[in-house]
Amino acid sequence: MIVMNLKSKEKILEMLDGYNRIVLFGDSGCAQLCDVGGILQLEDMEDFLTKNGKEVLGSVFVEGGICDERALKKEIEEKRAIIDKADAFLVQACGVATQNLSEILPEKESFPATDSKFLGTMPERFYHKERCAMCGECILDLTAGICPIARCSKGILNGPCGGSMDGRCERDADTECVWQLIFDRLKKLDKLDNISRIWEIRDWRPAQSPRNIIHTPSE
Amino acid sequence: MHVLESNDFVVTSEIGPPRGADKTLVLERTRLVMDYCDAINITDNIRGIPSMSSATCAHFVLDAGAEPIMQMSTRDRNRISIQSELYSAYALGIRNILFITGDHTLLGSHPEAKTVYDIDSIQALGLASHLMGGTDLAGDKLEGTPEFFLGSTFNPYADPLELHVIRAEKKRDAGAKFFQTQAIFDTARLETFMDKAADLKLRVLAGITPLKGPIMANFMNKSVPGIKIPEEVIKRLEAAGRGLKGEKKREATRAEGLLIATEVIRAVRRIKGIHGVHLMGIDWEESIPEIVKSAGLYPRPEVR
Numbered sequence: 001m002i003v004m005n006l007k008s009k010e011k012i013l014e015m016l017d018g019y020n021r022i023v024l025f026g027d028s029g030c031a032q033l034c035d036v037g038g039i040l041q042l043e044d045m046e047d048f049l050t051k052n053g054k055e056v057l058g059s060v061f062v063e064g065g066i067c068d069e070r071a072l073k074k075e076i077e078e079k080r081a082i083i084d085k086a087d088a089f090l091v092q093a094c095g096v097a098t099q100n101l102s103e104i105l106p107e108k109e110s111f112p113a114t115d116s117k118f119l120g121t122m123p124e125r126f127y128h129k130e131r132c133a134m135c136g137e138c139i140l141d142l143t144a145g146i147c148p149i150a151r152c153s154k155g156i157l158n159g160p161c162g163g164s165m166d167g168r169c170e171r172d173a174d175t176e177c178v179w180q181l182i183f184d185r186l187k188k189l190d191k192l193d194n195i196s197r198i199w200e201i202r203d204w205r206p207a208q209s210p211r212n213i214i215h216t217p218s219e
Numbered sequence: 220m221h222v223l224e225s226n227d228f229v230v231t232s233e234i235g236p237p238r239g240a241d242k243t244l245v246l247e248r249t250r251l252v253m254d255y256c257d258a259i260n261i262t263d264n265i266r267g268i269p270s271m272s273s274a275t276c277a278h279f280v281l282d283a284g285a286e287p288i289m290q291m292s293t294r295d296r297n298r299i300s301i302q303s304e305l306y307s308a309y310a311l312g313i314r315n316i317l318f319i320t321g322d323h324t325l326l327g328s329h330p331e332a333k334t335v336y337d338i339d340s341i342q343a344l345g346l347a348s349h350l351m352g353g354t355d356l357a358g359d360k361l362e363g364t365p366e367f368f369l370g371s372t373f374n375p376y377a378d379p380l381e382l383h384v385i386r387a388e389k390k391r392d393a394g395a396k397f398f399q400t401q402a403i404f405d406t407a408r409l410e411t412f413m414d415k416a417a418d419l420k421l422r423v424l425a426g427i428t429p430l431k432g433p434i435m436a437n438f439m440n441k442s443v444p445g446i447k448i449p450e451e452v453i454k455r456l457e458a459a460g461r462g463l464k465g466e467k468k469r470e471a472t473r474a475e476g477l478l479i480a481t482e483v484i485r486a487v488r489r490i491k492g493i494h495g496v497h498l499m500g501i502d503w504e505e506s507i508p509e510i511v512k513s514a515g516l517y518p519r520p521e522v523r
Binding site for chain 1: 294298319320321322323325326334336337338339340341342345346356372373374376377378379381382383385386388389392393401444445447
């Protein structure tokens, strides 16, 4: 999932300065899983904004994700009355969501209520760990299913660097050295050869933004 | 024969580039150590703290009449910039290049920086070796082919040891002709490393750092990646200054630090496969002549 945090209350008020009638956006996907744009957080935001003198006209909640443009447009049509009255939209979902709204509703401004952080897993509620860097060319088949690009602080391919000690990263003691994890698991799988050879300089083109994909439906 | 391939026990010394634009500091630091070592190693924005470029400093070291080893980190440059800088280095007369991946910027004075790490130190060695074949990474013919003597590093204290031995082999295969290690205090781990790496026939310069005192030792343990200074060493430094004050305390503690460095040199000389020492007088280049003398490594052999 896309992992995100709500921006500070001060920052949200600063963004909405001068805008009075607000419509909130959230979804049941990443936004709800991250506790930033589920039903509960939309209610909390409504209370907070109302207390600070704003008029919250209502909210638009998309089942799935705001990234699904068709689902988003359908919800917008159903809430057309409040959308038309609004001065601005506050999007409690990822950066994709805010941009979708900016494109679909270009006459009014959509503001991001969150900072999108990374692509990660959720071992338990409120806890997220980064797992994927969206580099465009997956190498997990060779690294025991553990990604050095997302999880090594230097993203190196012939790791670990000399700062790896006691299974920890030089950057901070809370971070595991992912190369230690890769080594341990490859050793168990009897596949140390995968990292004993030199990994050549990588072609980073698949990682370069902006990227588009048009899938070809299978026959 | 290259100075680092000599059969004599080799001594190299590190000097820190100025954190500013004063070139006279490079010359001063060079003159301080040049008679006491066979080559001078110039660090590259160590710990992500901006300092004069290692190529420029290496050029001044050459001017002073000494042999430079230019360090290059892959932290701050992509493959285009690395190739460009290697051409420039060669054009300036620099022949020895030592590649490191580079400490993470979050540990230095500019933690806000965007790191590069387009390639790692092993890939950089491969890239420099490739350039020596006369074409760039795109396969285009070079207008002038550089010839380098390449080196790299390993840290015997890093984990997992087995994988770090494999990495040293990768570095050798990518073109590293010599290695320098992280600062050594506990020699047992270096011995284990060298034993496991015996078949690789590496030329290794053991890293030596004189400690000014317990404060520096604790700081290094905490803030310098890959450093492991044993508790006994810190206790010795503390004991040396105990009961003393001011300048006397400072002198006694520093003398103990120099003594420890000299003892480590003696100990590493006995380890099979260690071909020399790499002295890192971190912000204390003045200590180098004394260490070299007390370790019985002075005078240095004439330029071969």
